[in-house]
Amino acid sequence: MIMDGLVLCKATTDDGMDVRDMLREIGPGENGFENHAYDLSEADFKKWLQSRVEMETGINLDAKYVPMTTYWLRRNGYPIGTSKLRHRLNEALLQGGGHLGFCIRPTERGKGYAKKLLTLTLARAQQMGITKVLLTCDIGNAPSWRTIESCGGKLERTTEKDRFYWIQTG
Numbered sequence: 001m002i003m004d005g006l007v008l009c010k011a012t013t014d015d016g017m018d019v020r021d022m023l024r025e026i027g028p029g030e031n032g033f034e035n036h037a038y039d040l041s042e043a044d045f046k047k048w049l050q051s052r053v054e055m056e057t058g059i060n061l062d063a064k065y066v067p068m069t070t071y072w073l074r075r076n077g078y079p080i081g082t083s084k085l086r087h088r089l090n091e092a093l094l095q096g097g098g099h100l101g102f103c104i105r106p107t108e109r110g111k112g113y114a115k116k117l118l119t120l121t122l123a124r125a126q127q128m129g130i131t132k133v134l135l136t137c138d139i140g141n142a143p144s145w146r147t148i149e150s151c152g153g154k155l156e157r158t159t160e161k162d163r164f165y166w167i168q169t170g
Contacts, residue, residue: 006113008083008120011052011070019072020045022079025105033103066090071124073104073117080108083121087128096162098134099125114147122151126169135165 011019020040029035037048052070054060061067066086073081083102086093093099100121104113125133135153137144138161145153145163153165 004116005075006080006116006120007074008117008124009072009074010056011049011072013046013049013053015049015072017042017045018077019079022072022082022105025107026082026103029103033101035103064090064092066093069124071121073113073120075113080105081113081117083117085121085125085128087130089134094134096136098136098164099130100133100135109143114143115150118147118151122167122169131168131170133167133169135167136162137165139163 020037020042023035023037024039026033026035027038029038037045040048051060055065056067056069058067066088068084068086071083071085072079073083081102081104083100086097086099089099100118102114102117102121104117122133135148137148139158145165148165148167149155151167153167156164156166158164
């Protein structure tokens with residue numbers, strides 16, 4: 001899927017070290033976005049990519065997880081962001097995490113890419129038949145909740161830690 005010269009691509013086992021470099025730049029995660037691939041060796045990174053492909057189809061999926069597709073936002077081939085789209089919710093995800101998480105690499109922030117990444121990922125959710133998407137973000141992460149609201153997010157509730165938003169995809 002292409003928007004303004006940007007392409008949203010599914011993670012594949014053929015992804016290269018440019019993606020690993022982006023994940024390293026993102027680091028272990030922040031503001032509720034978890035990144036377990038930031039410090040992997042090349043061999044472990046390839047195994048991790050395989051696990052992302054398997055997670056999409058539910059292969060070898062632990063019972064506490066749901067199928068999830070990982071995407072890269074690329075600009076002229078260069079990876080600038082990532083999103084994770086869970087295909088359905090379980091009770092744990094209703095309480096935190098939701099359907100979708102997204103992150104832009106730090107050197108590319110502040111350029112409007114988060115809104116484009118979220119818009120493209122929401123379109124993928126709609127294509128999968130997900131008509132209502134739950135997103136959560138840390139209560140203090142104003143850039144994320146402004147992005148969510150600019151994409152139609154309706155605040156449902158807040159907790160001491162999180163803001164909970166629903167977005168209609170269709």
